[in-house]
Amino acid sequence: xxxxxxxxxxxxxxxxxxxxxxxxxxxxxxxxxxxxxxxxxxxxxxxxxxxxxxxxxxxxxxxxxxxxxxxxxxxxxxxxxxxxxxxxxxxxxxxxxxxxxxxxxxxxxxxxxxxxxxxxxxxxxxxxxxxxxxxxxxxxxxxxxxxxxxxxxxxxxxxxxxxxxxxxxxxxxxxxxxxxxxxxxxxxxxxxxxxxxxxxxxxxxxxxxxxxxxxxxxxxxxxxxxxxxxxxxxxxxxxxxxxxxxxxxxxxxxxxxxxxxxxxxxxxxxxxxxxxxxxxxxxxxxxxxxxxxxxxxxxxxxxxxxxxxxxxxxxxxxxxxxxxxxxxxxxxxxxxxxxxxxxxxxxxxxxxxxxxxxxxxxxxxxxxxxxxxxxxxxxxxxxxxxxxxxxxxxxxxxxxxxxxxxxxxxxxxxxxxxxxxxxxxxxxxxxxxxxxxxxxxxxxxxxxx
Ligand SMILES: Cc1ncc(COP(=O)(O)O)c(C=O)c1O
Numbered sequence: 001x002x003x004x005x006x007x008x009x010x011x012x013x014x015x016x017x018x019x020x021x022x023x024x025x026x027x028x029x030x031x032x033x034x035x036x037x038x039x040x041x042x043x044x045x046x047x048x049x050x051x052x053x054x055x056x057x058x059x060x061x062x063x064x065x066x067x068x069x070x071x072x073x074x075x076x077x078x079x080x081x082x083x084x085x086x087x088x089x090x091x092x093x094x095x096x097x098x099x100x101x102x103x104x105x106x107x108x109x110x111x112x113x114x115x116x117x118x119x120x121x122x123x124x125x126x127x128x129x130x131x132x133x134x135x136x137x138x139x140x141x142x143x144x145x146x147x148x149x150x151x152x153x154x155x156x157x158x159x160x161x162x163x164x165x166x167x168x169x170x171x172x173x174x175x176x177x178x179x180x181x182x183x184x185x186x187x188x189x190x191x192x193x194x195x196x197x198x199x200x201x202x203x204x205x206x207x208x209x210x211x212x213x214x215x216x217x218x219x220x221x222x223x224x225x226x227x228x229x230x231x232x233x234x235x236x237x238x239x240x241x242x243x244x245x246x247x248x249x250x251x252x253x254x255x256x257x258x259x260x261x262x263x264x265x266x267x268x269x270x271x272x273x274x275x276x277x278x279x280x281x282x283x284x285x286x287x288x289x290x291x292x293x294x295x296x297x298x299x300x301x302x303x304x305x306x307x308x309x310x311x312x313x314x315x316x317x318x319x320x321x322x323x324x325x326x327x328x329x330x331x332x333x334x335x336x337x338x339x340x341x342x343x344x345x346x347x348x349x350x351x352x353x354x355x356x357x358x359x360x361x362x363x364x365x366x367x368x369x370x371x372x373x374x375x376x377x378x379x380x381x382x383x384x385x386x387x388x389x390x391x392x393x394x395x396x397x398x399x400x401x402x403x404x405x406x407x408x409x410x411x412x413x414x415x416x417x418x419x420x421x422x423x424x425x426x427x428x429x430x431x432x433x434x435x436x437x438x439x440x441x442x443x444x445x446x447x448x449x
Contacts, residue, residue: 003275005064008057009268012048013040013261026258042261051076051259052252061268068274069200069234071209073244075251076267077217077231078259081194082113084217084233087250088190089117091215091243092160095188105150106162107173109140111192112418114162115411118387119424120254123159125387126150127423133375136341137439138168138417144177151185164192165208166199168417169342170306172206179212179238188239191216197232198223198309198348201279202286206307214239223309223348225273227266281349285309289347292356300366304342311345311359316368324363331362337416340438341373376438377431379421385447390424394448400436403428406446414439 017039023030025045029038042048049056058076066074077083089104096102102123106114118125128142128150147161161182165173175191182189191208193199197218200207208216216234220226233251235243286308293303293311302314315321321338328335337344345359384407385393395409406428411420421435422428428444436444 005068005271005275006060007268007272008060009049009261009265012057013042013265016042016045016047037262040262040265043258048261051078051264052248052255052257054248058264061264061271064271065232065267068271069207069209069232071234072237072239073235073247075233075235075247076264077233077251077255078229078263079231079255080221080229081111081192081217081219081231082116083251083254084231085111085113085192086117086120086254087233087247088215088217089114089121089123089160089162090250090253091246092188092190093121093123094242094246095159095240097156100157102159103154103157104160104162105147105154105158107140107142107164109138109164109167109419110162111164111194112411112413112415112420114192115387115391115420115423119391120388122386122388124157125423126154126158127380129378129380132378134378135376136169136339137376137419137421137435138339138342139171140164140167141171141173142178144174144181147178148181148185151181151187155186158187160188160190162190162192164194166193166195166307166310168195168337168419169304169312169344170195170310172307175208175211175213179214182214183212183238188214190214193217194219194231195222195310195346196307198282199307201274201282202308203279203283209234209236212236212238215243220267220270223346224270225266225348225350226270227260227263229260230263230267230270232267278349285347285349285351288353288356292360295360296363299360299364301363302370309347311347313343313345313363314370315341315343316366317371317373319368328359328362331358333358333362339417377434379429379432379435381422381429381432382427383423383425384427385425387424390447396446396448397443398446400433400442400444403436403444403446404430404433406444406449408432409445409447412436412441412444414441 031039044050049058105126163173179189191213193216218232220230304312306312336346408422412422
């Protein structure tokens with residue numbers, strides 16, 4: 001279905017690029033071709049608009065995005081969900097009570113941007129875990145009942161509940177129930193929806209804004225045809241009024257004063273893309289993925305339940321992820337992510353049917369068995385100092401073998417998925433060491449003694 005939507009940023013940039021104006025302003029390339037896109041790479045010139053004080057073409061394009069996503073307010077980010085995550089948590093901090101240290105209740109599989117936000121904003125975290133064992137560093141299902149218990153015990157200090165959904169493997173949280181629990185207990189639900197911008201356009205929306213969350217970020221660049229860095233901060237009708245009032249300020253606080261016009265133009269064009277038959281193209285891709293998943297299952301691969309645009313394969317026992325990714329490369333296939341347990345492909349309607357068949361061809365018949373895997377330990381250790389104190393402490397790099405009993409200084413992650421095993425300020429104990437080893441971490445940055 002085609003919906004009429006304007007593209008004010010793209011139109012302005014194109015007209016300027018064609019105008020032969022002497023560019024006696026930034027950027028220094030002056031529109032000459034080095035990479036190829038310079039003619040369209042402008043700054044806040046006359047007639048343009050300024051992202052953090054938008055009242056012209058950028059404001060119009062953001063209004064278009066707001067309408068397309070059905071939110072109260074959608075804002076553009078040119079610095080990814082990372083910028084939006086800091087802004088979301090800054091807004092949550094506006095809810096803190098006088099004299100109380102603010103606390104965010106968070107499912108443990110956060111992206112490291114969350115840890116950086118905790119450093120800048122100096123809040124404490126109550127971590128939520130799935131259970132006593134973990135299936136993967138990437139997933140952390142938390143039950144609404146657990147969240148409710150935590151909220152009842154910490155009423156005065158909690159400023160937000162924060163979950164990552166979809167996660168890197170495509171696992172999805174129960175956003176509807178979590179939102180209800182949050183609202184019933186006087187707090188808000190913030191969602192890292194970096195992997196799920198497209199969820200609003202499904203036949204039945206699975207987007208956090210439609211399921212009751214108050215605020216969320218989407219990395220437009222991860223699942224939509226947007227240049228890397230393009231993202232959205234969405235605010236829902238449930239959210240406190242101050243979120244809408246302070247959202248631009250919050251984004252500006254964590255963003256460059258030179259946001260990329262190329263990225264904003266890309267977000268602007270994406271509005272038109274979403275309005276023009278996207279739902280149908282998305283559904284077709286999902287149908288193709290289902291066919292591909294069935295073919296892989298027939299060939300002996302286990303396909304994990306995931307969000308509709310991810311194809312997540314369980315790696316059989318005794319097979320290394322490097323072996324598999326090398327095998328894929330021989331067929332010119334590059335996946336999104338592989339760890340000792342899972343292989344993740346990310347699809348969009350820009351993938352062709354042939355791309356999907358290439359996965360089937362490259363993986364071929366699985367010759368290996370799936371044995372019951374040893375469960376990973378939950379790295380539930382003691383927070384010795386705050387995240388901020390640790391991040392500002394003097395550094396010392398030690399090998400993993402020497403890290404036992406030391407305090408983690410910076411988030412210890414492999415990227416992707418950029419999910420910390422040890423969080424700054426935590427005591428590194430045996431369970432954390434085991435996870436370091438499992439995920440191939442060799443060196444750790446600890447607080448100097
Ligand atoms: C779950 C999750 N959240 C946040 C981010 C950060 O997003 P961005 O790269 O758009 O800043 C990522 C990036 O991979 C991610 O996987």
